[in-house]
Amino acid sequence: MPTVAPEIRELLQQQSESLQATLEMLTRLLAPRTAENRQPSMDNLANNISEFCYDPDNGSTFDAWFTRYEDIFTIECGQMEDAAKVRLVLRKLNISAHQKYINFILPKKPNDIGFAETVKRLKDMFGRQRSLFSTRYQCLKLAKRDCDDFITYAGMVNRECDQFQLNALTEDQFKCLVFVSGLQSATDSEIRLRLLSKMETDADVTIQALIEECRRITSLNQDAILVAGASPKESEPFINAVAREAKLITLRPSMTKRMKKGHGNIDGRRPVSADGTAAKEPPSPKPKTPCWLCGAMHFVRNCPFKLHKCRRCGGTGHKEGYCEKQSKGTRREGYCGRSNRSTRTTHRVNSVTGDSIAVHRRFVSVTVLDHQIRFRIDTGSDLTLLTRKTWKRLGIPRLSAVDTQAKDVSGNQIEILGQLRCSFTFGDRMVTAKCYVPQHVSCDLLGVELIEKLGIYDTPINATYGITRSQGTTKTNGLSTKTKVSSLFTERRLPSYPALVNTGLGLCSKVKASLHLKPEAKPIFRPKRPVPYAAIAQVDTELDRLENLGIISKVSHSNWAAPIVVVKKANGSFRICADFSTGLNSMLELHQYPLPTPEDLFTVLNGGRLFSKLDFADAYLQVEVEDDSKELLTINTHRGLYRYNRLPFGLIYPAQWPT
Template sequence: MAAAGYIGKIEPFDESIETWTSYVERLDQYFAVNDIDSEKKVPALLTLIGGKTYGLLRNLTAPDKPSTKTYAVITELLQKHLSPKPLVIAERYRFHKRNQRQDESVNDYVAELRKLSEHCAFRDLNDALRDRFVCGLKEDSIQKKLLSVADLTLAKALETAVAMEMAGKDAIELQRKQGEATVHKINKGRGQTSYNARQQKAPAMPPKKRCFRCRRKGHDPNECRFKDEICHKCKKKGHIVRACPLNFTKNGVKSLEDDYDEEYIAKLSVDCNTVQKGRNSDVIWIDLKIDGHCTKMELDTGSAVSVMSNEDCKSMFKGRKLTKTSLILRTYSGEKINPLGVISVHVTYKEQEADLDLYVVKTKGPALLGRDWLRNIRLDWPGIKTLSSGENNKHKLNQLLIKHSALFKPEIGSLKQIKAMLKLKEDASPKFCKARPVPYSLKPKIEAELQKLEEQGILSRVEVSDWATPIVPVVKKDGSVRICGDFKVTVNPALQVDQYPLPRIEDIFANLAGGEKFSKIDLRQAYLHMNLEEISKPLLTINTHKGLYRYNRM
């Protein structure tokens, strides 16, 4: 909001955009640059903050009007309500737990640390920022460099870290551009893939790539000490259990790292020697035409090329000769498969046409639609995802929801054949506490929650009671209010508490040993599921600004 002739603009306060502290700082600068004197600050403030904040301020100053208060009093009232002073110990905890995220730059990380340190009250802020900055860095190389510097200051640490970060990015970009210019250049031709690096020795695997034999970094798979090992899981040679492809299967498609192509090898995510049973329910089939033949192929985004068995190829392409290829196929676990050849076919899919290479292998199995075809043919992904969910699954889900409809009702359930009873000590005497005042802004929400609980039979209205406990309204994330009784001042000291020994963590782990399936259940408002004995209900009477209510549930 800005009047004619005034410098700048101040919008109504919005707590979703900025804090009240930040808003007041901007407001003071607005008053200063426009020479607004002290007498006009209150009218200007009440005009600028907007209707929502003014309504809150009116509740805080009731029965007085906000215009009767001074500028300092108004800002302090709103400060205490909107931005209460945080606890130092909690702020320091958040500060010391903050580490640099994977996608976060050094400068952004320092900015976040400065923001978190605002309410930490450190004696030496620069030393605290330096220590947390060094300890929280994600890059080990930068961290080691800073730890080796004597008399390290925050400015020096930041300068060194930014320089090393930029140098690392520049080096990666340079290597990428060099790689694009020399490696894996493909010449289009009928049935033959050639590389300009064909005569060169295959490059060693970069140190940061994982070896497919052991899943560790820093060495070439051909030099891995597990290359002759027998996997105890799949009983195949060339890898260990930790790197077994059966561990990386999801929905019938195995994930692969395609950044290592030794001897111009194309990796296949599915082992062509075997077809696993029980996968048909998860397989995604694609219907297309190959040289006019209607063909069903299994979609495999982990496979670098599209393949077909020799048996299927002979029945579909009678008399067609295969073109020799130097390409070598390899399964994820490392077994090599030499294709019998490659054939160029005309593929048609939903008004799309392309001439593509199809590699033929000796082993049996379904035809695989790999990534080389996906680069030329755009699949109907929305339709595929809809089909993969399955109408049968939807029908099963509806039957399950109908069968257990009682579990999905909006009202709170009730335990059967068991009720809670509270036992008092022999010398216990009733205690009655008055209702505590609540903020005007929370009254409508508290009244709505009381009415809701009364309609559900959880609360009952009473006129008199020997016991009465004040309530503590807790605002939840969705803006609604949870009504809690402060029973520590009334009933709790007078109760006979059951002493139940808590199990040790070692005992829990011992009981869980050998388990394969675990589950947990999070009951909505779990305590309200348990009914109370009639003799215990008077003890759980709460005192609100609307009067006395008695709990029928725990």
């Protein structure tokens, strides 16, 4: 075996070492490139992430968005640097959110903040902007919607209960939550705001602390009123027309002598003319002694502490330190020296009497709880008032606590028994509003709220249906014609028969309408006609009204169908008429009925003295249809098929109604 020369052996050794070094260099060079190939590109990652749009009302917050794509940032982008992750997050913000964040971190730049800090700031900026109380309150008000299934509703419950933080809720916190949630009156708005602030700043607050805070705020408000004076606010509702009953006063000789000289009325007031003008009155008198309820120099009827609850004795109607037990026998000692006379003042809601003025009043008949009530139109009254007599006539419905204070035009507070929320119907409008029952009121007043809701402002007041003048005497060509007969009949007799003057839809109980087809008649089914998008809501409302009244009924199948025609009436509402001219009218046998001539009518009316005009509202709809004929009266609407139960408009069957 030939021997290898040492030179060749050394050369081979060098080549082997060189090859080994080359392989190691290639391994080092190719290793990072392989890792880069495994790492997805920025564009691929951005395409898999949707854009973030901040909408807290619908639950679109940054916390919810980041939870959805958190695995992409922690796993797929695990090898990326923080700067690259920050660029990816900011890249998926919409324009408004991105600009808001850039302005918030100035003078810093996005690359100066780490990824974890960036996510934390974005969660704070674009998170839920609700307090813990608001979150818990909304959770208690959660209700299932008609469009949600039970799985969706259960998910909403889980989400709201998780945000409710049940584990951190204590017994005192739950009591405070229920306590503040019940303060829904407008008079408690300031107290409610203070209590919410206290609950937000002090998590360990108790219900006893809230009660003490309420008492403190109430006492401060009373002190503020005492300092500023109990002057009426402009924002408080008031009653425009107010009169005062005559005072029961024992006349002195000097007063009688003054009356004979023509210096005024019994109570010292200047006379008032028909146009409402009066001479300048002297300044309001001041009391001789301080008020026994608070010690201030004003009359007791103007004392702001009449409804105040004393913290010493627990009584109501006086300030602390003026309790009856402590100052019995001394509170009214300043009034012992007054003359022996009895005085009683009652505030009544009415106006100046007199035929020359009363004739200009306007009254309107409004249906309240199926009773016809005659209201006086008063555009100067913020509230609608019912007399106690009317309230009893309505059946003495239950009154709720009053949420406002009423004052007359002079600033005197009116005593109100309670408020009632009920329906008011005038013409074809029915609204729900509040009315008030005062202690002393002489007539039913229609306030500005109901005047606007019932549409009385929309047309001239004399042209509005149902509005009448007050009772009086009208003169024509020098002759006096009394109008009291019709007015008294309308005011006194008609309300005694509510069924005759009911504004609701009537029903003829004597006969039912029946339709007869020709022998060669065949069923005709017409498709529905499109309804303008702007009128869909009004048409749906009218369909619901007809269905609730029992005029139409929903059906799923019919051999007959006619399209509808939507007609807009003068008052803005819509009337739905069936277009039976598309087939049904030509298939019906006509019902013959002889119409009377004018000569026949005049002969019957000869010798009459009192005449009345009957105007049947929706006259056709007051006649019920036989069951066998209802299928013929099917209409095709955008909501499906409906079948008429009453005689509809558009049917060529006019003689069926007068018979």
